[in-house]
Amino acid sequence: MTNHDLEQRLRAWYRAEIDDLESAPEQLRADLAGLVGTAARSRRFTGGWRFPSVYRFAPLALAATALVVAILIGIGLLGRLPDVGPPAPPASERATPSLAATSPRATATPITGPIVGTWATGEVTCAQQLAALEAAGFSAEQMTTVGVDLTCENGIAVQGAGWGARGGNGSQNTARFLPNGSLFVSDNVFTYRLIGAATFEATDPQGICLTYGYAIEGDQLSIEIIDSGCPATRTAPLLDRIGLTVLFETSPFTRQP
Amino acid sequence: MTARGPVSVGPTAERTAALLRLADEHLDAAYRLARAILREPSDAQDATHDALLQASRKWSTLRDPSRFEPWFDRILINICRDRLRHASRWQARDISDEIVSAAGDPFGQADDRDVLGNAIATLSPDHRVVVALRYYRDLPVDEIATRLAIPAGTVQSRLHYALEHLHRVIDVADAKGTLR
Numbered sequence: 001m002t003n004h005d006l007e008q009r010l011r012a013w014y015r016a017e018i019d020d021l022e023s024a025p026e027q028l029r030a031d032l033a034g035l036v037g038t039a040a041r042s043r044r045f046t047g048g049w050r051f052p053s054v055y056r057f058a059p060l061a062l063a064a065t066a067l068v069v070a071i072l073i074g075i076g077l078l079g080r081l082p083d084v085g086p087p088a089p090p091a092s093e094r095a096t097p098s099l100a101a102t103s104p105r106a107t108a109t110p111i112t113g114p115i116v117g118t119w120a121t122g123e124v125t126c127a128q129q130l131a132a133l134e135a136a137g138f139s140a141e142q143m144t145t146v147g148v149d150l151t152c153e154n155g156i157a158v159q160g161a162g163w164g165a166r167g168g169n170g171s172q173n174t175a176r177f178l179p180n181g182s183l184f185v186s187d188n189v190f191t192y193r194l195i196g197a198a199t200f201e202a203t204d205p206q207g208i209c210l211t212y213g214y215a216i217e218g219d220q221l222s223i224e225i226i227d228s229g230c231p232a233t234r235t236a237p238l239l240d241r242i243g244l245t246v247l248f249e250t251s252p253f254t255r256q257p
Numbered sequence: 258m259t260a261r262g263p264v265s266v267g268p269t270a271e272r273t274a275a276l277l278r279l280a281d282e283h284l285d286a287a288y289r290l291a292r293a294i295l296r297e298p299s300d301a302q303d304a305t306h307d308a309l310l311q312a313s314r315k316w317s318t319l320r321d322p323s324r325f326e327p328w329f330d331r332i333l334i335n336i337c338r339d340r341l342r343h344a345s346r347w348q349a350r351d352i353s354d355e356i357v358s359a360a361g362d363p364f365g366q367a368d369d370r371d372v373l374g375n376a377i378a379t380l381s382p383d384h385r386v387v388v389a390l391r392y393y394r395d396l397p398v399d400e401i402a403t404r405l406a407i408p409a410g411t412v413q414s415r416l417h418y419a420l421e422h423l424h425r426v427i428d429v430a431d432a433k434g435t436l437r
Contacts (some may be wrong), residue, residue: 024288
């Protein structure tokens with residue numbers, strides 16, 4: 001077989017493998033609309049922004065979560081249900097301690113300190129989320145640029161709702177700081193490290209890192225972003241800063257059993 | 258609220274709308290390119306999604322919107338290549354036994370597409386990318402070089418070694434008595 005023959009076969013193989021009229025899955029278009037925020041505001045929210053490469057595992061992760069919850073309820077160890085809801089991370093990254101302990105993100109030296117553990121907010125409202133954003137210094141223009149719905153119509157404060165899929169009224173945020181350096185925040189996965197008595201850095205899977213301050217009073221944990229970046233990284237994009245503000249700063253967290 | 262760092266100005270609504278329009282126009286072609294490189298539809302969907310995310314974050318770096326297609330393709334290709342590397346799918350392996358087995362299928366399900374598809378799967382990520390751009394997208398070498406930001410000579414070299422590798426894999430399959 002000559003090179004020319006092989007080239008012809010390659011072209012034929014690609015033509016047979018991929019139809020010229022093959023369209024991108026509808027989910028991708030929905031993601032696109034969520035990504036562009038304001039430009040898509042006239043479109044109806046369909047699922048939205050999320051951390052990369054997780055959505056195809058969402059059904060599996062949800063099923064696994066449901067099973068775990070059922071088992072925990074059955075043996076009476078669960079005081080309250082953990083958050084479930086799209087988008088969920090891959091099943092392999094769910095916040096079960098045994099899985100997290102084997103995560104490649106795990107640190108060699110276990111993190112200790114009062115922040116380690118599971119925390120959850122109460123139900124928050126869209127108005128509370130907007131207030132948190134305003135208190136953090138974001139302008140209305142900045143919020144609308146990334147798709148925040150200032151009218152709170154349909155109960156969704158952040159159009160795209162990717163930051164834990166908890167936008168809008170009645171949402172609840174959870175944060176699990178594991179000793180191995182994994183941080184699960186309302187189904188999003190980060191790595192974190194303590195850099196001071198009341199400061200930590202958290203990095204998302206895309207390498208976007210922000211610096212947070214925290215305070216613990218009794219069983220209440222308050223977190224706020226104190227730097228829009230980390231010493232080794234540049235300033236995080238506006239989209240992330242706003243999304244993470246909604247996640248971390250809307251209301252205090254309460255320690256969970 | 259404690260003091261926070263300086264807040265950069267986000268993209269304007271007009272530029273965001275332009276990103277939406279351009280990405281929407283190019284989405285199908287981008288997805289098909291990801292399919293050509295990764296083959297699996299679910300992998301292609303994930304890669305395209307990741308590329309959209311990255312493009313939205315880097316949007317302000319694109320000076321000339323008319324260059325959106327090659328700019329976005331480069332983001333997508335890099336993501337596809339990374340996925341191949343992380344999945345270690347590219348590592349060369351002897352698939353001739355699989356091909357022989359398939360060829361012996363009494364129902365005749367194995368065919369030329371399977372042989373070539375399996376051979377392509379053994380290419381390294383860099384080689385799979387140039388092969389897809391050359392024989393799926395039908396891009397000339399110079400255009401591939403531009404999209405990958407590498408010299409044209411490197412593209413030629415990768416194509417040469419990729420074809421050589423494919424010849425070798427298929428020849429091994431032939432030697433074991435498979436159909437081509």
